[in-house]
Amino acid sequence: MIEVNELTKRYGSVLAVNGLSFTVRPGLVTGFLGPNGAGKSTTLRMLLGLNTPTSGTATIDGKRFRDLGTGLRHVGALLDAGDVHSGRSAAAHLSALARSNGLPRRRVDEVLQEVGLADVARRRIGGFSLGMRQRLGIATALLGDPPVLLFDEPINGLDPEGVLWVRRLFRRLAAEGRTVFVSSHLMSEMENTADRLVVIGRGELIADEGVTEFAARGTNFSVSVRTPDTAVLAGLLATEGAEVTSDGYESLTVTGLTAARIGELAFHHRLMLHELATHTPSLEEAFMELTADSVEYLAGQPQ
Numbered sequence: 001m002i003e004v005n006e007l008t009k010r011y012g013s014v015l016a017v018n019g020l021s022f023t024v025r026p027g028l029v030t031g032f033l034g035p036n037g038a039g040k041s042t043t044l045r046m047l048l049g050l051n052t053p054t055s056g057t058a059t060i061d062g063k064r065f066r067d068l069g070t071g072l073r074h075v076g077a078l079l080d081a082g083d084v085h086s087g088r089s090a091a092a093h094l095s096a097l098a099r100s101n102g103l104p105r106r107r108v109d110e111v112l113q114e115v116g117l118a119d120v121a122r123r124r125i126g127g128f129s130l131g132m133r134q135r136l137g138i139a140t141a142l143l144g145d146p147p148v149l150l151f152d153e154p155i156n157g158l159d160p161e162g163v164l165w166v167r168r169l170f171r172r173l174a175a176e177g178r179t180v181f182v183s184s185h186l187m188s189e190m191e192n193t194a195d196r197l198v199v200i201g202r203g204e205l206i207a208d209e210g211v212t213e214f215a216a217r218g219t220n221f222s223v224s225v226r227t228p229d230t231a232v233l234a235g236l237l238a239t240e241g242a243e244v245t246s247d248g249y250e251s252l253t254v255t256g257l258t259a260a261r262i263g264e265l266a267f268h269h270r271l272m273l274h275e276l277a278t279h280t281p282s283l284e285e286a287f288m289e290l291t292a293d294s295v296e297y298l299a300g301q302p303q
């Protein structure tokens, strides 16, 4: 169990993390989401004792990381996949870590196999692609067979097959009863992976809930209508208080009225409908909507 309580980190005038509180439970994949610069990496670094909080606490199973004393056997983490000695081979890198953490040598072969790097184990890391480095970072996190796993943007650089693999891996690790906490700035990466979401913006908590509850917060419900009588129907819908936009030939998008009400109106006025479909906001849309105020860099904004 990860517990973050009133956690704050200030860098000079920048308040990177501001009074953040949440818990991450075992047996689930929890996505840690927020736009760029929201404070995800800073929070993960404080959990791992790499940054000191300005105030508040970040604990793992009730203790600060540095007081756990069991290192890789308790918490495995992927922070920055580029942060490895590039002159070494993958096997040498993992062997050195296994030795310094008192882990058996066989774990090196097991994790290399697990992440699909067994065939390139003796190659220099310097020649690895970003995706291979991510796999090595994941292997490092798994080395101590820990009950708690933290991954910072693990999907970066992975090809589609790699993305599927990593999703299945996270699901399996959670099913084994581990605590799996995965950061991303893209909701699409978490949509089919996470059970719960901790969403932050500008260092503050926006949501801490199940994926379904989060999706239900999106308010952009709309109805698509196709009819040969767009002008007549649009007029009728407007008098009912709906907001109507025409998407081109025979096609309208309507907000403010249900599909059932639109169908009734069309029926009463003998208007033919070719399509009537409710559009439920996606998880991605809910995320964009709820974090809109926290986005640091917006495309198309004047400088």
Ligand SMILES: Nc1ncnc2c1ncn2[C@@H]1O[C@H](COP(=O)(O)OP(=O)(O)OP(=O)(O)O)[C@@H](O)[C@H]1O
Pocket (backbone or CB within 6 Å): 011, 014, 015, 016, 034, 035, 036, 037, 038, 039, 040, 041, 042, 043, 184, 185
């Ligand atoms: N060492 C530092 N010194 C000064 N400011 C920092 C430092 N580290 C982070 N920040 C600032 O703190 C804020 C949060 O950064 P952080 O890297 O934690 O965000 P993030 O959510 O991980 O973003 P990203 O998705 O871009 O990695 C940003 O405004 C960043 O510029």
